[in-house]
Structure formats: C-alpha cells, structure tokens
Amino acid sequence: MDRLKALGRLVPRVAAAVAAGVLLGFAFEPHDHPWLALVAVPLFLAALNGISMKSGFLVGAAFGITYYSVLVPWLSVIGGDAAIALAILEGLFYAFFGLFATQVLKLRLWALWIPCLWVAIEFATAAVPFGGFPWGRLAWAFSDLPLGRLAAYVGIPGLSFVVALVGVLVYAVLRRGTALRMRAVALGAGLALVFGSALIHLSIEGDGQTVRAAMVQGNVPGKGLEFLGRARTVTRNHLNATLELQKRVEAGAEMKPDVVIWPENSTDIDPYKDAETRADIETAVKAVGVPILVGAVTQGPGPNERQTTGIVWDPASGPGQRYAKRHPVPFGEYIPFRDQLLPYIKRLEMVGAQTVPGVGPGVMPIRGVTYGDVICFELAYDNVISDVVKGGAQVLVVQTNNATYGGTGQPEQQFAITRMRAIETGRTVLIASTSGISGVIRPDGTVEHKSEQFVSDVYVATAPVQNGHTLATTLGSWPQWILTGLGLLGLVLALIERRRGRAEKTTPPPASGSARAREKVPA
Template sequence: MGALWRAAAAVAAGLCQLLALEPYGLWWLGPLSAALLALAVRKTRVRRAAWLGLLSGAALMVPLLHWQDVFGVDVWLVIAAALAVYYAPMAMGLALVMRLPGWPVWTAAVWVLQEAVRARFPLGGFAWGKLAYAQPDTPFTGYAALGSSALVTFAVALAGGLLLWAALRAARARRAGLPGAAAAVGGALAVAAAGLAWPPLTAPAVDHTATVVLIQGDVPAVGQMSVLGERMRVLRNHVEQVHLLADDVEAGRVPRPDLVVLPENASDIDLYADPAAAELVDDAARDIGAPLLFGTARYSPDGSQREIRSVVWDPEDGPGDHYTKRYLVPFGEYIPYRDFFTRFVERLEQIGSDAVPGDEPGALRLGGTTVATAICFDIAFDLPVRESVAAGGQIIAVPTNNANYNFTGQTQQQLAITRLRAVEHGRPAVVAATSGISAVVTADGAVAYSSPEAEPARHVAELPAMSGLTPATRLGALPEAALSLLALGALAAAVWRGRRERAGARAGAGG
C-alpha cells in the first residue's frame, strides 16, 4: 500500500467520522471510519503511522469545530490542531496492536484509550467528537446503558475492525477465505444487533410522572460573541415566556407544570446581587406557581470570577439549592494562562471574568422531582450526569447557551450527546437553550420535541421520573478503565513481541 493511498485512507477515515456525527448523522460511517484508519496504518512503521493519525485527526477536527471561529479563526484552528494531535499516538498504537492476533479487539480498545485521555487532559479535557457521539439512536446506542460512551466507542470500533479483517481475509484468500470473512461480517453485525437488546433489559422503573416545561427566550444578536452584552434584554425575554406560560395555564390550554427549566445564562445578571433582576424572576415564579430551574451567574465581589449556576427558584422562598457548572470551555468561559494568551490575542480580553468550576453533583429537587442537572459543556463528559443521577436524579436537565453557535451544527452535536446520555442512564432529558435547540428526549434516545433556532419557544411535556440505576450508572468509569487497561496491555505485548522478533532476526543474521 503506497504512501499516497495510506494518506488518502487516513483522510477518508477522519471525514467518515465527521459525517457520522451531527449535523450530518450518517452514523453507519462510524465503523467505516475506524476500519479506514486501521487500514491506513496497517503494516507501516510507527513513525509514519503518527503522521497518518495527524492527517485523520485534522480531517475530523478542523471542520467539526468550525463553530469555534466565533472567537477567531486562529482560536478555532489552534484548538482543532491540538485535538488532532491525539490521533498521532492513537495511530501509532493501532499500527502496533495490528501485529497481534485478534487485532480487531485491541484496536477498538486503543480508540477507547485515546478518548479517555482526550476527555481529561489538558485543561480538563475536550471530549467532543467521540466515536460514540455519532450513535444517539442506532443499533450501537444500547451499549451506553452498560458501559457509558466508552463501551459504545468500543463496539463501533470493533465492528469496523471486524469488517476490515473480513475484507482483508477475503482479498487474500479468495474462495478459501470466504467462510472466515463471512464469519467476521456476521460478528460485526452481531455486535451492532446486541446493542438493541440492552436498554429494555436495563431500564429503570417509573417512579411518577412530572409535568415539565422548557423555556427558550431567545437572545438579540444571535451568533455574535457579544451576545451576552444585552443582559437585561435576555433576562426579560425569558421571564416573559414564563408569564406567557402562566397565561396558557390560566386559560386551560396547558396543565400547570410541576417544574420549569430555563437555560444557562437566562440571566447573566447576578440575581443574588441585583434586586431588580431578582424581582423579575420572583414575579415569574409566583405567576406560574411552580419552581423554576433558572440559569444565572454568581460573581465574586471584585467581578474577576464567576460561577455559572442553575438555581432552584421557589415561588414563595426565592433562590434555594443550586448547581454550578463543572466543565468549562477554555477560551470561551475562562482564559487559561490569561496573562500569556491575552498578550497575543487581544480580543480574549472581551471575556472579562473567568468562570470557576463547581465540584458537586447537580441533583436538585423541584416540585417533587429530583432533576439531574448538567450545564451545556458538562454533557460531553461522563462524570457530571452520572454523579447527578447516582445522587437521585430522576430526569436529566441540560440548561445550555449556544447562542454564539446557532446555525453552525454545534447545537445538533450537543443534542446528540444528550440523547446518548438519556439511554446511558435510562432517563428522559430536557434541554433548555437560550436560542435553540431546546428539546425533549425520551429515555431510549428519541427526540420527542425540538425547537427552532433563534426563536422564542416553550414546550410542556409529561415525563416519567425514573427510579433505579442502569449498569452504566452503577459501574461508573470501570468499563472505560478496563478497556483502557486492555489497550495498554495489548500495546505492551506488541512492543515486547516486536523486540523479541528483532532480537531473533539479529541472532539469525549473526549465526
């Protein structure tokens, strides 16, 4: 296989993974992506495999993250390049473990290891673009209920590896190899089919039914980095939708809700420090007669830091329990090494205060239902939703603010992740966005409602509040850790085997 063909296969692998993800949603290209990257690095030197991995990573990450150009083309390309780097060591690992018997299993584990590292390092990680996130409602989705996103990625990559193994065997052995190739294809299909069985077998029980409303107030200047500048306008847009909801309830057009979910940054004004802003929210809560889950910011006394919160706002008692966002967007919500980076990119100074992360689960009680809360970027990471559900969360709530990214595909990408989380934990999910896409997702990952972008919206849903935990929630990070250790073991075995073969070759030459 020539260098040009290897490079073409690597680029095609990245593009297939891109097209498998939203907003394209060609999920069946996910296994093909894994197969093409394995084909590109098969029987090549480890150093060359690293360059092929970079090509594949760039073909995925540069177009996938184009929505980051709201902060500048340079910021977008630097972040995409940094994430593409992870594909270099992964490709090196693929090239090594493909020398072992049973390599489809080991290559799938190497994919999990790459995603596990990328979701943690550096700066807390950037989990966007996992193989698993292209599978929100597919035959592979059910693996999420057993082993979270890690097991979904493993299943997708394993199916791709089996398909490649079948193709190579058929090409090499022709008729004699057809039975083995057919068995491998059957194995790939069986991997996919098995995923369909798990959610019904692991589904938690229904505790009660809750009437939940999501609110989307819309914002001025959609798609501009300065969208949060008109803070009072944004706040008024959202409380106005609550008042309109109250009018609908009073007229008998909709039932009175048990709880109302509003977006992240529904108020970027500090409701704890601004009595006039707090009074607007108080009036809305009293009008609807139900607790609000209201997104706000809590600023430090000097204004240099802030927490991004979702606060339980009671009609009678006002603000109560809250959840603070745990995973923050570097260069979007805070500037790491601020003095250094603002020296080269002056517009980063527009982010005047740095958000600081929370460290507690988001299990919040509203109107008799415990809501597992994860704010925006949190949803891309396994930990926040898992801990919130384990702490008693019965319905998943995802307040989010994607106003900077409307009409870029980013909102569809985030919704796909939310759909996978719903299956993972066996709970329906409610997404409330400032300007779209807000949505209601059933526990099997289907979208029951989605709002238009850049328009006000409100939606009433009767949702089952669940009790009990799926295996994925119970096992936590153990499946990911086990598969990562499997990858490390395979890499060690491949290195040892390579050294042994080279030593044998030298001994033979010396003899």
C-alpha cells in the same frame, strides 16, 4: 532516491486517512450518517497496516486533524485560528493511535486490542488538556441507530468500543491475507452485533410517578446591543415567555407545571446583586407560583471571578439551592495561564472575568422530585452525569446557551449527545436553551419535543420519574478503565514483540560445527 520512493508509497495512505477522517466527521450531526463510521474505521486501519511507526504517526495525524476539522468547524465562530488549533490538538491524539496501531495490528489478537486502544485514545481526549474535550467519541453518532441502545448496558465508552469493534470486523473481512475461516467469524460477529442490537427494547416508563416541567426558550436579541442592554433583554424575554405560559394555564389551554426551567445565561447579570434582574425573576416566579430553575452568571467567589450557575428560585422563599458548573470551557469561560497569556493575546480579554468551577454535583430536590442539573458542554463529561445519577437524580435537566453557535451544527451535535445520555441513564432529559435547541428526550433516546432555533418556545412535558439504574450507570466508569487497560496491555505486548523481532534480526546465526572446528585450528 529511496526517501522519495518511500514518500511516494506513503502519499496514498495519507490520502486514505484524510478520506477516512472526512467520512467519520460526516457520521455525526448535522450530517447524521452514522453508518459512515463503519466505513471510516476500516479505511483508517487499512492506511496504517504494514507501515513504520513514524509513518503511522503521520497517517494518524492526517486522519485526526481532518476528522476534527469536519466535526467542529463551528468553532470558527470564535476564530479560524481557534478551530485550526483545536483540530491539530485533537488530531495529535490520533497521531499517537496511528503510531501504536501499526504495531498492534501485527498481534494475533489485534481485532481485540485495536478497539480497546481506540477507547484509550478517547479517554485521553476526554481528560487532557484542561479537562479534555470529549466531543469526538464514536458513540455520539449512534442515537438514531439500534446499535446506540447498547449504551444502556455498556455506557458511552463501551458503545465506542462496540462501534470500533464492528469497524475492525469489517476490516478483518476485507483485509488481504485473512483466512477464510476468520473472515466468516468476523462477518458473523459483526452481523450479530448490528442486528442483535435491534432486538433490544428500552423502557420509557418510570416508577409510576410523573412530574410536569416547562422548558422556557425566551430567545436572544440580535447583535449590536451593549452588554447590559442585551443581557437584560434576554432575561426579559424569558420573563415574558413565562408570563405567556401562565396566561395559557389560567385559560385552561395548558396544564400547570410543577417546575419551570430557564436556560443557562437566562440572566448574565448577578440576581443576588442587581435589583432589576432579581425583580424580573421574582415576577416570573410569583406569576407561575412554582419554583423556577434559573440559569444565572453570579459574581465571585473572588475578585474578577464568576460562576455559571443553576439557582432554584422558590415563589415563597426566594433563591435557594445552587449548582455551579463544574467544567467551564477553557478560553471561552476562563483562560488557562491567564497572567502569562493576556499580555500577548489581547483577544482573550473578551472572555472577561475568570469562571471558577463549582464543587459537587447538581443534585436538586424540588417538591418531592430529585433533578440532576447539567450545564451545557459538561453534558459530554462522564463524571458529571455519573455523579448526578448516583446522587439520586430521577430526571435530568440540561441548561444550555448555544446562541453563539446557532446555525453552525453545534446545537445539533449537543442534542445528539443529550439523546445518548438519556439512553445511557434511562432517564428523561429536559433541555432548556436560550435560543435553541430546547426539548424533551425520552429514556430510550427518542425525541418528544425539539424546538427550532432563534424562536421563542415554551413546552410543558409530563416526565416519568425514574429511581432504578441501567446496567451502564451501575457499572459506572469500570468499562472505560477496563477497556483502556486492555488497550494499553495490547500496546505493551506489541512493543515487546517489536523489540524481540528487532533483536532476532541483529543477532547473527550460530556457526556450524565444522566452522567452529576450523576456528580452533591455529593459523
């Protein structure tokens, strides 16, 4: 009977957590209602307050699984079971948040420890398993709001902290039992963060030098072609789009670019080994007379292995600098525990050869300008961005292939992440996609150009060259480590308090003086 009553009390909290997960999922693209994050966080905390750790685990799991189910339904293109598995896996991180937050909320400085603990959970999701999946960070939702400008100063982890903190302050204002003075302080601090960020001005100017770059989106053919035919068609589409660009340049309708950028998978056939693919690329390069950064899948380094690369193809010297993707997608580009899983999951054979991660950042000097090349999903990994900026990248380039996820919301989410990277680094980001979304993002996160999906699109941008560093890139990973450390410290303090409280409950009160005297009298 008692268990049924406890379950009945827990059901409304689980329902509140599910609602909070839905709201947070709708904060992101393609729904794009970031202010909902400031509703979801306090609602989630309200569901966790005053319950046991076991109940907190269940409530946290309900929140996290719902959140990722709303955030990444596009994975169902691969398979419904894949989408469910990812939602459960990532949701478990928030189950542990719920487990620990039930105790952290009891601390005096809970309003500090909770957002730090949130950053720690995001850090964990970005690291494990298989290199992590940093797609659900609070910061990604805020490319259109003034609060997002703080990323230039505190980075992506710091912005997630600020968003969580504002949510915590909203909860503190509404929380039953909060003193009037504390409510006033929380309200004032929250308003200062929200409206103070609107006063931040981010420059879109560089260091005086500019570069003209052409992003080529050649588009992809429809389904139904056999592999080589489809792959060759994609490459030919990019060749033809580049030739059309050159015609416009010759006609005086377009300025001649200094560099041309083709997307990831603009050729899935190794141009080092296939004469026809190599001839297509060289035709394009010689036509425009400037280097093309080609997105190519190359064979090797070992048997049944491949790499996703960006290759600088020069009109005079041919293929030169080469960057290999450092964060291939597990179960999409490579199979963890391949030998053990393939015999039991035949569908994994569709992955093909094992993608081997590259070594070193994509820092590419091309005709006096240093580009930082980032390929597709690895855009979401802090170390990839940090490494190219520290390596001297003056302009960022994203080569991507979102054709599989076209029309699902994933390209919009990736575009929003790209905008946050522009703000964080203070650099122009040039995006080339096979089928969209391609575009140009200014250093303040505003959009200069954004292509439609599944069309051919060529855009020539004049981008400022930037040598300086934002405070965020100067600080690097320190904010994340410090905030994570504080989150873990708050957790330790909460567990100590919990243990102390349990010890006090189990220790009997000291006997009174008269009682002790009576105990000494022999019977």
